[in-house]
Amino acid sequence: MTDPIKYVTYYRVSTKKQGDSGLGLDAQRRDIQLFLDNYSGVPYEVLAEFVEVESGANAERKELSEAIALAKKEAAILLVAKLDRLSRKVSFVSSLMDDKGLNLKVAQMPNADKFQLHIYAALAEQERDFISKRTKAALAEAKARGQKLGGLRDKTNERNKAKRKVADDFAAKFRGILSPMVSAQMSLEAIATALNEAGHKTAQGKTFKAMTVKRLLDRLNLKE
Structure with missing residues (x-):
């Protein structure tokens, strides 16, 4: 009999309100289940589920650390719904990609390998930086025209x-x-x-x- 593919799932929301209401978590669980049903080999087994209420800007996250440790210990795949659930910082994502002992999958990009995920993280960070600069520039132009903001x-x-x-x-x-x-x-x-x-x-x-x-x-x- 074939040994099941082992997964450790990790979910993150930014606020306690989202955590209490399930807002955000439901969508992440849906995407992960879609991955397991359509892209995972069978049989598979989810060893544990970790849920964190914490900002993605914080690299020191207890639940994520425990999820990574368990995935490495059990030779399991760390599975997240979206790459930004791990972090919005490309430097942090890069450190995970460089970890030879960690196998990582993102449900919304089921066929992406570590190299492709690294590129995506870098592009996403550039996009967020550009959007931030564009917003600031638009506000400055509106202020210069005498337009009342807010x-x-x-x-x-x-x-x-x-x-x-x-x-x-x-x-x-x-x-x-x-x-x-x-x-x-x-x-x-x-x-x-x-x-x-x-x-x-x-x-x-x-x-x-x-x-x-x-x-x-x-x-x-x-x-x-």
Whole structure:
């Protein structure tokens, strides 16, 4: 019986939010499974899966180090979805390519050898550097023309200010009603009940609940 081809898979996301939500990880797992189903010899075996929440700019990554060590120890292939999951720095990728004891495969480039992966990493780094310079040049030209930068951000800020003013104005109408209730140390639930029985509605036209009352008190800086 033929011995299975052994793999160690490595996944990386840049933020904890991505790690918690699966955002980014799902796509990487899909690409690796596509590689295993279509480009790997059979039978195959995935010895271990390593997941890292860390910036690709950081070369000192615990999970990656352990994945590399296991792959070398077991004579397995280190498998990643994309080359930039290892690193965006060509110098770091180059050091992995030079490691004679490490066998590396990239799912999205299933037939690429180490030499081709090295070239791709160098080209990708050049492209990122060019895009960065182009963006800076475009911003400088826009500034020289007197164009105001950050227009979308300014519009968003204005919309947020308008929403806050509407909320503040709505809350202000309840100050005279809420102040004596707070002074009487009524609970949030009791205040909500009193407001509902008096026929008052929230800004969304709904009945009051304890949390709705709390938000009103917070906005008015009234302590229950």
